[in-house]
Amino acid sequence: MTILVNEVRRGFYMDSVALMRISRSVGAMPGVKGAALMIGSVTNKALMRDAGLLGATGEDAGPNDLVLAVRAESEEAATTALSSAAGLLDKPPSVGQGASEWLPKTLDTAVQQLPGANLVLISVPGEFATAEARRALRRGLNVLMFSDNVPLADEVALKQEAQQRGLLMMGPDCGTAIIGGTPLAFANEVPRGSIGLVGASGTGLQEVSTLIGRSGAGVSHAIGVGGRDLKEAVGGITTLMAIDALDRDPGTEQIVIISKPPAPSVAKRVLQRVGESRKPVTVCFLGVDDMALPANAVLVSDLRSAAERALGGGRLPWSDRPTVAALAATVGAGRQRIAGLFCGGTLCGEAQLMLRRAGLAVSSNAPVTGVATPKEAPGAHRLLDLGDDEYTVGRPHPMIDPSLRDDMVRAAFTDPEVGVVLVDVVIGYGAHDDPATDLVAVLPAAAERGAVVIASVCGTDQDRQGYARQVGILRDAGVVVAPSNAHAAELAAELAGALAAAGGSSR
Amino acid sequence: MEVDKLLNTEVRVINVGLRAFAQDLESRKSPVVHVDWSPPPASSVKFGSLLDRLGV
Structure with a gap:
């Protein structure tokens, strides 16, 4: 009952x-x-x-x-x-959470309290976000709108108004930005440098900015535009403004653009604008391998390649990569399938690309081009975006609270077909205080696992959770930690291929 | 352009919504003021939206 x-x-x-x-x-x-x-x-x-x-x-x-x-x-x-x-x-808020401090109730009083305010970060429910953004723009303030569920028509109207006023309207549904070294919403502490990023994807910006940061270079600004900016209806208004701004910015020497494949008309406009710049530009339209580009631009199809290109073109190394044979020897008989459990939507998308590239049959609840849904391909390797609405009703995003993924990680080990568990660990502002410890706590003892766990950590040592600390916790528990999400997915694909060959499967 | 000023001066944030975003900025000593936001009364939502559109 x-x-x-x-x-x-x-x-x-x-x-x-x-x-x-x-x-x-x-x-x-x-x-x-x-x-x-x-x-x-x-x-x-x-x-x-x-x-x-x-x-x-x-x-x-x-x-x-x-x-x-x-x-x-x-x-x-x-x-x-x-x-x-x-x-x-x-329960009254505890001390330190604003128990006794006076807080303004309106934007107007907040502006009086913070002279020189130049950006409003909006994360109220979608129904109310448009009105708040309009108020901000009319007071000459730039906007980062984290809220989603905002009507497309409102997005277009807000972006047009921002454009007329020369203001930046990042979002709706903008999860990440770093402006002049200040991380906003779900973002990481990344050293300042000369690489400017523009991104329609939150975890895409996080992955590229942290790969750059961990390699010893830095980011001038990372401008989020919102997931729908490059759709036909919006026309890339914020992306174009961001390219303009980074092109004028003396602190930015090169530009990286990250997005899902845009509407063709918008891609054309963006590339035309790219061609007018004198700065080198890396264009990453996830999964797009072939496209005519202006002379100052280079096309890459995944996040790691975007970072590598921005860092000068060399491959990001993985010096202690374990051999596939050694890993395969630890996998239980008959276990051949990859269970990918992701907090980051774009990281899930990038991993799908890697598996597809390796010739594996892959399914996802958030499929990229050419990938099936789990219903369409029940026997395929399955990569799930656990931040998708279907998993987050009334629950925090798994980046904030990994308990949803914990349950699925536990379940993966009891599935006799799963031989590889592939995960992302995202740290930084907004994220869980210690996601590695949380993940490790739900893993069976290494000898009883029967499946290999492959992870990557998205973050830097300057993040409060500490990149090296998170990696150490995972490695101590026998998790294979790759230097990027793409490296992790590639190894998972190779291992699955080897397991299938050994088991005689055609998968 | 206002956007150029944003990229070339310290970011000073007014946070409307999730308190955690303001706390993150406070923790790194970035200037931020959190607004104690609550939804406008239901009856004023439509009227407010009309005023917004009129630019009032």
Whole structure:
């Protein structure tokens, strides 16, 4: 038997990360099968409905209300969980979290409190983000909009307005930026240098900027544009403005552009603008191997190659790469499949490219061109983007809270077909305090694993989690740590090929 | 161009939304002010949006 209970608090607001922490704690209580605490926006209600967490009471909530939803084995378990959620909601913030400090309630008062403010970072629910961005632009402030679920028409209108005012409108759905050395949202501490990045992908920018940083070079600015900027409707407004700005910027000597394959008309416009620059440009339209480019530009098709090109063209080394034969010897009989469990969407995409390039059959819930969905190809190697909406209803993104992935990593070892577990570990601002320790805690003892774990860490030693420290924790637990996501995926592909050959499979 | 000024001066951030983003900036001593944001009353959302469009 399953009981669904909804409670609605009218006129109550708390930010989504704080709410998800409470959801997670309530969801882990005995007898609870699912829990979500979400503001009753149209999008959130649809997500809760799909997850079987929305009843008639919750349906009645509006965007100013909070829905508490619990599905449990018994009425008693549901009631206990709801009262625990209420207790956590009503708990005053602890010292250091703003208990006594006065905070402005509007943009206007905030501007008075911070003279010279030049950027507004917006992460309110999508329904309200447009109005906040418009206010910011009209006060002459640049915008980084982390919020998603913003209508496409709003994005176009905001970007056109920003363009007229000469302001940068990064996003919506912009997860990462580094402006003049200051990391914003999910970004890393990367040394300053002369390489300017423009990216429609958050983890793509993180991977390229940290590969550059760890190689001893640095980044002038990393400008996020939002995942839809290079679609036909938006026309690459922010990408073009970012290229213009980096072209004028005396501190930027070369430019790297990172995006999924853009709409053809937008690609044409971007490349035309690239050709007008006197600076060298690396163009990475993920997975695109062939495209006519202006003389000052070079095309690369993955993130590692983008970093390598920006660093001068040499290959990033992997000096202690283990041999495939040695790894294959530790894999249990009959285990041949790769289970890729990713926090970073673009890292998942890049890994798919590597497997595809190696001639393997690959499936993903976020497939790149030429890759099937797990439903279409159930027997193929499976790379999952766990940050996708289908996994994050009422739960924090796995980069913030890896518990979702923990469950799937555990499950991978019990699957008798899985011989390789491929993961990304993303550190930096916004990310979990110690994702390596969290991951290692769910791994079976090395001798009992029966599958090889291959990881890469996206971050730098200047990040609070520490790149070397995270790598050390993983290696101590017998995890193979590659110097980049692409290296990790390539090794996984080679190993899977060897396992298939040894097992006589055609996979 | 305003964007050039942004790239060539210290970034000073007003954070509207997730508190953690402001705390991250505070932890590295970057100038930031967090806004204690809450959704506007439901009745004013449509009206507010109209005012926004009119540039008021």
